[in-house]
Amino acid sequence: MPAADPYVPGHGNRRFAVRTYDLALDYKIATNHLSGRAVLEIEAADTLDQVALDLYGLSVSRVRVDGRQARYTHRERKLRIALATKAKAGTRLRLEVEYAGKPRPMPSVFGPVGWEELTDGVLVAAQPCGAPSWFPCNDRPDDKAGYRFAVTVADGYRVVANGVLEGRAKRAGRTTWQFRQDEPMAPYLAVLHIGRYVGTQAGARVELVHPRGIAVGAGTAFARQADMVEVFDELFGPYPFERYTAVIAADVLEIPLEAQTLSTFGVNHVAPDWENERLVAHELAHQWFGNSLTAATWADIWLHEGFACYSEWLWSEASGRRSAAEWAAEHHRRLALLPQDLVLGAPGRELMFDDRVYKRGALTLHALRGVLGEAFFPMLRDWTTANRWSTVTTPAFVAHARRYTDADVAGLINAWVYGAALPPLG
Numbered sequence: 001m002p003a004a005d006p007y008v009p010g011h012g013n014r015r016f017a018v019r020t021y022d023l024a025l026d027y028k029i030a031t032n033h034l035s036g037r038a039v040l041e042i043e044a045a046d047t048l049d050q051v052a053l054d055l056y057g058l059s060v061s062r063v064r065v066d067g068r069q070a071r072y073t074h075r076e077r078k079l080r081i082a083l084a085t086k087a088k089a090g091t092r093l094r095l096e097v098e099y100a101g102k103p104r105p106m107p108s109v110f111g112p113v114g115w116e117e118l119t120d121g122v123l124v125a126a127q128p129c130g131a132p133s134w135f136p137c138n139d140r141p142d143d144k145a146g147y148r149f150a151v152t153v154a155d156g157y158r159v160v161a162n163g164v165l166e167g168r169a170k171r172a173g174r175t176t177w178q179f180r181q182d183e184p185m186a187p188y189l190a191v192l193h194i195g196r197y198v199g200t201q202a203g204a205r206v207e208l209v210h211p212r213g214i215a216v217g218a219g220t221a222f223a224r225q226a227d228m229v230e231v232f233d234e235l236f237g238p239y240p241f242e243r244y245t246a247v248i249a250a251d252v253l254e255i256p257l258e259a260q261t262l263s264t265f266g267v268n269h270v271a272p273d274w275e276n277e278r279l280v281a282h283e284l285a286h287q288w289f290g291n292s293l294t295a296a297t298w299a300d301i302w303l304h305e306g307f308a309c310y311s312e313w314l315w316s317e318a319s320g321r322r323s324a325a326e327w328a329a330e331h332h333r334r335l336a337l338l339p340q341d342l343v344l345g346a347p348g349r350e351l352m353f354d355d356r357v358y359k360r361g362a363l364t365l366h367a368l369r370g371v372l373g374e375a376f377f378p379m380l381r382d383w384t385t386a387n388r389w390s391t392v393t394t395p396a397f398v399a400h401a402r403r404y405t406d407a408d409v410a411g412l413i414n415a416w417v418y419g420a421a422l423p424p425l426g
């Protein structure tokens with residue numbers, strides 16, 4: 001069966017789409033034992049006699065299709081569920097999977113991704129292909145669905161998942177935390193955090209979740225996070241979700257990572273220097289670029305990282321530091337000294353997270369801003385509004401931007417995105 005996306009071979013399936021995931025998970029922290037029940041409402045895109053889901057390293061004990069016990073095989077990373085009768089395109093099916101085991105990160109060409117045990121808790125960092133380490137899914141970025149989570153852990157721990165906390169129920173020393181994520185979400189953006197955390201509100205929509213005893217307010221890299229939301233609201237259009245949470249784990253993390261409605265940082269990202277603050281701005285900007293508007297294929301990751309990197313420069317300017325133009329000039333000089341063998345719109349999976357994708361992507365936007373002038377931010381706001389909670393491609397972005405000028409936008413973006421040589425900056 002062909003891969004849904006050549007950058008993540010073996011993941012995802014194009015013959016069906018998931019409408020909703022309903023995950024009930026019971027987790028024992030001391031033994032890293034997870035038992036789960038996943039209910040997926042799917043819709044066939046083709047005639048199906050089986051449904052192949054991605055699930056890694058956990059044991060399946062029972063599968064039902066529309067309430068009836070179903071046969072299945074689970075080898076390596078694929079759970080294949082046999083359908084008793086063929087399903088035609090457009091048919092909706094309800095899949096119920098019961099599974100358990102000790103979740104672990106999924107090995108991939110990007111290194112281990114997904115479920116990760118912390119010193120005293122758990123986080124999920126699933127970009128780009130770690131979702132199957134904790135729930136059965138159709139692991140492709142363009143198959144977005146609604147999610148519900150009910151996660152049961154021992155009292156004393158706090159759970160954070162995507163979306164809105166709907167309720168908490170305590171029973172016999174354990175608490176079930178219920179979250180609801182209605183805006184469609186790609187599987188790699190689904191996350192779970194479990195830790196001995198407390199919450200600090202930072203404005204009406206923004207919360208910081210962090211270990212007790214670690215200050216995250218004034219005098220830290222997170223001090224102005226609520227201001228960042230306001231600045232980006234203005235520049236990119238309304239924040240696309242109800243709430244935003246920054247989770248700061250007690251452990252040191254190499255890099256922060258975005259997820260839908262929340263971002264993950266390490267305790268090493270709290271100190272109030274520019275390097276940390278730009279990461280806080282970067283992860284927040286992914287709520288618009290990456291999470292609400294998700295690249296349909298990983299080859300277009302510059303539509304996430306280029307935009308998030310440019311957002312760092314915009315925050316720098318908005319907060320009275322160096323202007324975006326100064327950052328652009330500096331990074332153009334730096335990129336000119338590096339090998340020009342990377343094609344931004346097709347970096348290949350080995351270079352998908354190369355820093356040149358980030359910087360050249362940001363420079364592409366700055367060059368486009370030079371051409372569009374005052375129409376640049378209205379163009380961006382219309383882009384996020386027209387494609388909200390959806391998937392996007394580079395050709396769609398070119399077609400969109402062309403409507404705001406008579407200049408040769410297609411030529412400019414082609415040189416920056418599909419050429420290897422670094423174009424001059426404006």
Ligand SMILES: [Zn+2]
Binds near residue numbers: 282286304305308
């Ligand atoms: Zn990023």
